[in-house]
Amino acid sequence: MSYFVRTIARTAPLLGGLLLLGSPLARAGADPRWPAYGIPAALRENAHAVIRQQDDIITVKGAGRLVHTVHRVVTVLDDQGQDWGQAGVPYDKLRQLSYLRGNVYDATGRLIRSLRAADTKDYSASGDANLYTDNRVRVADLRQTSYPYTAEFEYEVNSSNTLYFPTWQPQRDENLSVEHATLRVVTPPELPLRYLEERLPAGSTVAKSGQGSLLVYAWQLTQLPAVEREPYSLPLAELVPTVYTSPTAFEVQGFRGSLTSWQELGQWAFQLNQDRAALPPEVQAKVAELVKGVNDPKERVRKIYQYLQSNTRYVSVQLGIGGYQSFPASTVAGNGYGDCKALSNYCMALLKAAGVESYCAWVTSGRGAPAVRTAFPNDRFNHAILCVPMQKDTVWLECTSQNEAFGYMGSFTGGRHALLLTPQGGKLVRTPRYSALDNRQYRRAEVQIDAQGHGRATVRTVSTGEQQEDLAGMIHALPADEQRKYAYKRLPLSGVTIEQSSWQTDHRGAQPAVTEQLTLALPSYASQTGRRLFLTPNLLNRMPPPAPRVGARQSPLRLSMPFTDADTIRYRLPAGYKPEAVPAPVQLRTAFGTYEAQTQVLPDGTVQYTRRLQMPAGRFEAKDYEAYEDFHQRISKADRAQLVLIRPES
Structure with missing residues (x-):
């Protein structure tokens, strides 16, 4: 199609x-x-x-x-x-x-x-x-x-x-x-x-x-x-x-239902799905075993969520009213599968058996999903998740994934309105929003350059929040040989060879993380002219120039994902070579973000490059685009700045 x-x-x-x-x-x-x-x-x-x-x-x-x-x-x-x-x-x-x-x-x-x-x-x-x-x-x-x-x-x-x-x-x-x-x-x-x-x-x-x-x-x-x-x-x-x-x-x-308020829509949905939370005795016994001795409500929720992920899988059910009404929890328990509504309802039933109150919620899913018109109640939702109110905070659960981190909504359902389905009716609430410090990419690399300009690099990159989502999806979806191909596509360098690679997920922190470790062969990374070698210290995180603009900007500017990138690259130079020209430090402070880049010669003779870029999410008027374009262009220029190494006369 x-x-x-x-x-x-x-x-x-x-x-x-x-x-x-x-x-x-x-x-x-x-x-x-x-x-x-x-x-x-x-x-x-x-x-x-x-x-x-x-x-x-x-x-x-x-x-x-x-x-x-x-x-x-x-x-x-x-x-x-x-x-x-x-x-x-x-x-x-x-x-x-x-x-x-x-x-x-x-x-x-x-x-x-x-x-x-x-x-x-x-x-x-x-x-x-x-x-x-x-x-x-x-x-x-x-x-x-x-x-x-x-x-x-x-x-x-x-x-x-x-x-x-x-x-x-x-x-x-x-x-x-x-x-x-x-x-x-x-x-x-x-x-x-x-x-x-x-x-x-x-x-x-x-x-x-x-x-x-x-x-x-x-x-x-x-x-x-x-x-x-x-x-x-x-x-x-x-x-x-x-x-x-x-x-x-x-x-x-x-x-039948009325739709003049969010409360009425949520009430209709709640009544449509009530009395569908009964669990088989053996599942109730399993829940009691799981939470025995666990007094912290949040840890109870975590154990129930892990049980859900280990014992169910997602299968969509869209038959008539089934687009709005979930399977009974007993059906999910027997079959081991359900759609988003059924799995959320099942998890709600498991939590109820564990003594924890929770509510299903309707949400519009997907990266860049349209915002809910809060003043105009209507149904444009396409997904169901689970909300677990806690004394200190609220836990949100994506019940369709067997791999998602506990409490993580991310770009799929995070940072937007959801309709909470309660016995009193519907209530619009916001799902967690992720900041620039939540969506991090921290990279450290060691690069050895030889006298011919060839390089070999060991690179360790830790990505969190929305910056880890594509990598996490790759880990769970692709076999090892396809993972290596995926890694090649992400590299901004041509001619590079991945000698070793590994990826590891970590769900212990406040945000899920993926650690990527690569060993790279970099043929002719530094170009050679006579006694000099020319190389770009920014190894893997270069911003391309802004797209050419034709005429005056017409539409507002949107920065969709807040993020923080931090790179530290240390270069070990070939014997006899010393820095001849080092890029000047760059610092930029604008409404669109902050940028710092510096190249230093360290006491041990190595050269260290550091770069930090932090950008918010936000919307700006069309007239602001020229200033953003200038910010973008200056970053791109700084990212391409070259380090010149020279070998003494023999």
């Missing part, structure tokens, strides 16, 4: 599927429609595709049913816009696909052909970790090899999951412009729409009207130029016009 189709599948809600290929939208021989020459020049600029027309209609039939119809016409300008020659429609037991129709037109707007059965395929919308799932995606493919061409799609989805309302964001890709788009929501007056508008142009806010006894909410957007992604910018979803929609009351397979 293409990236476009995979993205639709991955972001589909817990939403099944009869597909009917309807009659074509246009007839062969009809007048030209959607000629490419009709696109305004301003919409072609920086665009790979142009949405000519997109019309979304959401019709609320009742508290338990809504119908979503989409008509989309997109002109694909070049091969980089090819994904828009397809349409992917997710469906499952709760979302039935009524029809999917399409046409494709040439550059002049003449009909090439209508969608055929051979142009459609059906895929699972879930990954390999899913054992029970009905999430699927139907893909219609009208891509052409000659540009420009125009693809037209129309489809309808009937949903019995009214907890999830679509988000309207027509401009959901970079280098995509929009000529005209509309959203129309029709609903009974007893079920008024809740909505949140963000970044709408002037004159594009909601227009309310009536249609008989029904309420109508309408929006339209016109002439949106393409957005070109800039370095370190906000996610596209936070830059383009968006309308979030949500119900006031909803129903999912007979389970």
Whole structure:
């Protein structure tokens, strides 16, 4: 599947599927429609595709049913816009696909052909970790090899999951412009729409009207130029016009709820999952054995979490209401597996048996996940974790991982809002946020340089917090030979040979850590010219120059991960060589971080290079980017500074 189709599948809600290929939208021989020459020049600029027309209609039939119809016409300008020659429609037991129709037109707007059965395929919308799932995606493919061409799609989805309302964001890709788009929501007056508008142009806010006894909410957007992604910018979803929609009351397979507050949403979820914590007697006995003599509540939690990790595995279950309701704890105990909800519920039951209170929580997972709109209660969560309130602090547990450190959320679920599910209802709380000192990379290396400029280095790097996540994932996921290949890809040097390598995880500290130890052969690390050797003291942590900027910065600047890097590299020089030119010390202090680098000749004749870079997470206005670019450029220049060694005349 293409990236476009995979993205639709991955972001589909817990939403099944009869597909009917309807009659074509246009007839062969009809007048030209959607000629490419009709696109305004301003919409072609920086665009790979142009949405000519997109019309979304959401019709609320009742508290338990809504119908979503989409008509989309997109002109694909070049091969980089090819994904828009397809349409992917997710469906499952709760979302039935009524029809999917399409046409494709040439550059002049003449009909090439209508969608055929051979142009459609059906895929699972879930990954390999899913054992029970009905999430699927139907893909219609009208891509052409000659540009420009125009693809037209129309489809309808009937949903019995009214907890999830679509988000309207027509401009959901970079280098995509929009000529005209509309959203129309029709609903009974007893079920008024809740909505949140963000970044709408002037004159594009909601227009309310009536249609008989029904309420109508309408929006339209016109002439949106393409957005070109800039370095370190906000996610596209936070830059383009968006309308979030949500119900006031909803129903999912007979389970009714209200959604005018986080408390109500959490209450519905809690009631849906209550009375599912009973454990078999043998498991209760095992819990009693595990915590016998352990009086510290936090140590009790640790032992239970270790037991969970050793005796269960993650398998996703997404069947109808199963997208929201967990397996009973007894089922997980018997099977040894469950999805995020079931494993969190099981761990909660184990802790209850150990005398520790805890609560399941819904969260939006993933690095760079969109922030919860705290003032607009709605369901955009995709994961469940466990919260264990303690007297001094709170412990958060990721119950789906057999390898994660106790209490660590990291980039997957850390630093964001979660909905705590309590008997009193839902409560928005924040998961742990990690600082620059939590996300560390401390490196020490010894490098021996010979008279020909060849080097041999022993390197020890300790990474913690978010800086250890990729390495920890590599250790648990890859065999030894693949680990070595992975290490090569991380090295910024060409021609280097890894002679020895090892990695070790450590979960004893406040943050999980990975220690990497490498022995490297560095052929021609120092370039030789006559009696001189030229080398860059910064061995493995060089910041590349900033990307070239074209025109004035448009979008805000985002620094997503706070971190601290500290390097100490000691060089042993070849016999007879002495430093002739040593890089000057550099110190930088800015709002974007601090940087220090120094190269020193030590009393024993060795040369020691030290570097420390600490940067925060944060957002800055577009006008601040020039100052950040200067900071970035100065670091890059300092990282490339050279040490010159000279051998006396013989």
